[in-house]
Amino acid sequence: MAIENKPGEEFDTVFSRNDSLELSSHHDHDPSHARIFKIIVIGDSNVGKTCLTYRFCGGTFLKNPEATIGVDFRERTVELDGESIKLQIWDTAGQERFRKSMVEHYYRSVHAVIFVYDVTSLSSFKSLPEWIEECSRHSVGPLVPRIMVGNKCDLRDRREVPTSAAQCLADSYNFPLFETSAKDPAEKEHVDAIFLTLAYRLKSHKPLRLKQPSQNDVRHLWNQREQGSATCQC
Numbered sequence: 165m166a167i168e169n170k171p172g173e174e175f176d177t178v179f180s181r182n183d184s185l186e187l188s189s190h191h192d193h194d195p196s197h198a199r200i201f202k203i204i205v206i207g208d209s210n211v212g213k214t215c216l217t218y219r220f221c222g223g224t225f226l227k228n229p230e231a232t233i234g235v236d237f238r239e240r241t242v243e244l245d246g247e248s249i250k251l252q253i254w255d256t257a258g259q260e261r262f263r264k265s266m267v268e269h270y271y272r273s274v275h276a277v278i279f280v281y282d283v284t285s286l287s288s289f290k291s292l293p294e295w296i297e298e299c300s301r302h303s304v305g306p307l308v309p310r311i312m313v314g315n316k317c318d319l320r321d322r323r324e325v326p327t328s329a330a331q332c333l334a335d336s337y338n339f340p341l342f343e344t345s346a347k348d349p350a351e352k353e354h355v356d357a358i359f360l361t362l363a364y365r366l367k368s369h370k371p372l373r374l375k376q377p378s379q380n381d382v383r384h385l386w387n388q389r390e391q392g393s394a395t396c397q398c
């Protein structure tokens with residue numbers, strides 16, 4: 165389900181227009197305690213943003229995706245060093261007409277950015293500097309991790325973007341480069357690695373939502389409150 169989302173509702177819901185995405189239980193480890201990070205996936209239309217995010221969150225290749233309108237949300241909770249981290253992934257629209265009203269929302273409070281191009285489309289690769297520029301224009305700070313991903317590596321005979329050129333561009337921005345395929349099942353773990361690389365980088369960052377306080381924390385806060393009211397002279 166694609167949406168022109170209602171501000172405020174956006175953080176608690178998983179939407180998917182083309183599919184009936186259900187997150188399998190092994191992806192969820194006590195989500196109530198998970199820190200949440202917002203990751204946006206950006207790039208030209210048709211490069212495979214929806215398929216990549218679906219592969220990571222749903223575990224399979226999404227057949228016959230439709231062009232994303234506005235944004236589709238997906239999420240997956242991962243366990244890193246014993247901590248649950250919820251990755252909230254914004255699968256953005258590549259087509260200008262489907263994204264223009266949403267651009268401000270994409271970049272607001274973003275924790276990490278994935279720039280995707282299609283290795284069989286030189287034009288999608290040449291668009292990357294524009295996407296990177298758009299991101300910077302929206303005040304995304306230099307400390308927000310960014311990754312470049314070349315998708316559709318399974319189409320070996322149709323490759324138009326050599327790895328060397330992609331590596332050169334990635335180096336010029338100091339971004340890590342991944343080449344992968346959302347379609348090839350053998351690449352499933354590699355797709356995971358893209359998102360997990362970001363998750364590890366984000367782990368040391370500020371969370372969007374803090375952990376629920378424990379009973380001890382609550383008792384402590386309550387005692388402080390009681391003491392405060394006992395000494396209050398007003």
Ligand SMILES: Nc1nc2c(ncn2[C@@H]2O[C@H](COP(=O)(O)OP(=O)(O)OP(=O)(O)O)[C@@H](O)[C@H]2O)c(=O)[nH]1
Binds near residue numbers: 257258
């Ligand atoms: N061969 C191959 N095809 C892919 C791969 N990933 C996506 N596709 C195909 O590429 C087309 C576009 O995929 P999407 O995921 O919808 O592309 P998108 O970037 O989300 O496009 P917008 O929503 O319009 O921005 C579809 O026909 C997919 O089946 C891949 O890794 N390999």
Ligand SMILES: [Mg+2]
Binds near residue numbers: 231257
């Ligand atoms: Mg899409």
